[in-house]
Amino acid sequence: MHLVSFRLNGDERSLAVEPRRTLLDALRVDLGLTGTKKVCDMGDCGACTVLVDGRAVYSCLILTVDCEDREVTSIEGLGLADPASTNGEAALDPVQRAFIETDAYQCGFCTPGQIMSITALLSEQRAPSEDEIRRAISGNLCRCGAYQNIVRAGQRAAELFATTAATSPTGGPR
Numbered sequence: 362m363h364l365v366s367f368r369l370n371g372d373e374r375s376l377a378v379e380p381r382r383t384l385l386d387a388l389r390v391d392l393g394l395t396g397t398k399k400v401c402d403m404g405d406c407g408a409c410t411v412l413v414d415g416r417a418v419y420s421c422l423i424l425t426v427d428c429e430d431r432e433v434t435s436i437e438g439l440g441l442a443d444p445a446s447t448n449g450e451a452a453l454d455p456v457q458r459a460f461i462e463t464d465a466y467q468c469g470f471c472t473p474g475q476i477m478s479i480t481a482l483l484s485e486q487r488a489p490s491e492d493e494i495r496r497a498i499s500g501n502l503c504r505c506g507a508y509q510n511i512v513r514a515g516q517r518a519a520e521l522f523a524t525t526a527a528t529s530p531t532g533g534p535r
C-alpha cells in the first residue's frame with residue numbers, strides 16, 4: 362500500500378491505496394464520493410470525469426498514486442465555496458444551475474461528467490463558442506441523447522458566470 366496525499370475539493374486528504382487503485386475507485390469506494398460515475402471503466406464514456414489541477418480527466422484512467430500533491434475536484438466540490446450558500450439550492454454551482462434551467466439531462470447518469478467538462482472549459486474560456494462547448498463535451502457520451510440541451514447548458518453557464526464576480530475552488534469562474 363502507498364500513502365498518497367492530495368487536495369480534494371479544497372481539503373487535504375491522505376489515503377493508503379494499492380498502486381493499481383484508480384482515482385475513480387478511490388473517490389467512489391474509499392472516500393464515498395459517488396457523484397463521479399463508473400460506467401465503462403476504460404476511458405470510453407466520460408462519466409467519470411473529474412478535474413485534476415483544473416483539467417478534465419477520466420478518473421478511471423488515472424492512478425491515485427499519480428495524484429500526489431495535486432488538486433482534485435469532483436462534482437461534490439462544486440459550489441462549496443459559495444459564501445451565500447445556505448441550503449442545497451443556493452449551494453449549486455452555476456454550471457449545475459444551468460443544467461437545471463435548460464433541462465439538460467434525462468436519466469442524469471452522464472450529468473456529473475458533463476458538468477465537470479464544461480467547468481474545465483469555462484475555467485479557460487469564459488465566453489466559449491458553441492463549437493468549443495461541443496468539443497469540450499465530445500468525450501462525454503450521453504445515452505439519452507440530451508446533447509442539444511447540454512450545449513445550451515454550457516451557453517447558459519457562461520451567461521451566469523458573466524453576471525457573477527466570484528471564482529470557483531478551481532480558480533475558474535463560478
Ligand code: FES
Binds near residue numbers: 406
Ligand atoms: S468510466 Fe471512465 S471513461 Fe467511462
Ligand code: FES
Binds near residue numbers: 466471502504
Ligand atoms: S442524461 Fe442519460 S446518459 Fe445523459
